[in-house]
Amino acid sequence: MTTTQVESKNVSFDGIGMTFDSDTGRTEAVRNVTASIAEGQFVSVIGPSGCGKSTLLDMACGLLVPSRGRVTIDGEIVTGPRKDTAMVFQEDSTLHWRSVLDNVAFGLEIKHVDKDERLEKARAMIQLVGLKGFEKHRPGQLSGGMRQRVAIARALATDPRILLMDEPFGALDQQTRQFIGRELLKIWEQTHNRVLFVTHDIQEAIYLSDQIWVMSARPSVVREVIDVGLPRPRPSGTHAMARFKELEDHLWSIIKEEAAKTLGHGTDAA
Numbered sequence: 001m002t003t004t005q006v007e008s009k010n011v012s013f014d015g016i017g018m019t020f021d022s023d024t025g026r027t028e029a030v031r032n033v034t035a036s037i038a039e040g041q042f043v044s045v046i047g048p049s050g051c052g053k054s055t056l057l058d059m060a061c062g063l064l065v066p067s068r069g070r071v072t073i074d075g076e077i078v079t080g081p082r083k084d085t086a087m088v089f090q091e092d093s094t095l096h097w098r099s100v101l102d103n104v105a106f107g108l109e110i111k112h113v114d115k116d117e118r119l120e121k122a123r124a125m126i127q128l129v130g131l132k133g134f135e136k137h138r139p140g141q142l143s144g145g146m147r148q149r150v151a152i153a154r155a156l157a158t159d160p161r162i163l164l165m166d167e168p169f170g171a172l173d174q175q176t177r178q179f180i181g182r183e184l185l186k187i188w189e190q191t192h193n194r195v196l197f198v199t200h201d202i203q204e205a206i207y208l209s210d211q212i213w214v215m216s217a218r219p220s221v222v223r224e225v226i227d228v229g230l231p232r233p234r235p236s237g238t239h240a241m242a243r244f245k246e247l248e249d250h251l252w253s254i255i256k257e258e259a260a261k262t263l264g265h266g267t268d269a270a
């Protein structure tokens with residue numbers, strides 16, 4: 001394999017810009033984002049509300065076409081959903097007419113995985129996200145946080161090479177959030193898939209990530225790329241480490257600045 005081929009194993013945002021035109025006006029969400037996720041890297045994106053974090057993820061999973069620039073995965077331009085990519089959305093994306101087991105097995109079903117194998121995998125993922133015993137329930141019989149865990153299990157069950165997660169833990173209580181975060185890291189340590197993870201939670205971003213992209217207020221650019229540099233696997237007491245505190249303080253100060261700029265922004269045509 002040549003060096004060029006090795007180097008192209010990444011998810012790249014190349015001069016990405018996104019402007020939305022709608023009947024309510026024109027909104028320049030993302031101005032210029034150039035950044036990439038290397039093989040086996042866990043990257044978090046943080047930034048003020050409305051700066052374009054979800055937009056970035058939607059472009060990476062092929063749901064949105066950028067107005068400028070391009071997203072490439074391992075050298076191929078993203079033009080639509082890909083088999084090696086899974087997304088966990090902010091909002092409930094469970095299939096309400098299916099049981100928990102069939103929801104989690106759904107991604108494998110589309111990939112035509114044999115029934116016994118997919119159900120076995122789905123059961124393992126259900127256990128992992130703490131939903132054992134709820135296999136036959138329908139999403140309507142679960143809490144919002146439990147439904148989100150179903151969506152996470154469904155994405156993980158497909159062993160995606162690229163996992164895109166848009167505030168996946170937002171609906172979970174603090175305890176479950178930390179538990180699932182640690183489980184996600186365990187899986188990631190085994191699979192070393194590439195993860196792009198959107199969160200508002202600074203501590204979560206530091207704990208989970210190799211790298212954090214801090215986005216500016218809209219129209220956004222990546223204001224800073226921060227290498228976390230904490231040991232892996234994360235030892236107990238990671239949150240008390242001097243490096244953790246240093247990153248936390250630094251991130252807080254940037255986010256505060258960018259959030260202040262966000263206040264008062266409307267659409268560009270307003």
Ligand SMILES: Nc1ncnc2c1ncn2[C@@H]1O[C@H](COP(=O)(O)OP(=O)(O)OP(=O)(O)O)[C@@H](O)[C@H]1O
Pocket residue numbers: 020021022027028029047048049050051052053054055056218
């Ligand atoms: N389909 C759309 N049409 C018009 N404007 C849109 C559309 N989708 C997003 N936007 C605008 O683009 C900007 C970025 O939205 P996006 O959801 O990506 O932000 P975000 O950083 O994920 O926000 P939050 O942290 O609040 O979830 C916002 O100003 C939003 O109003």
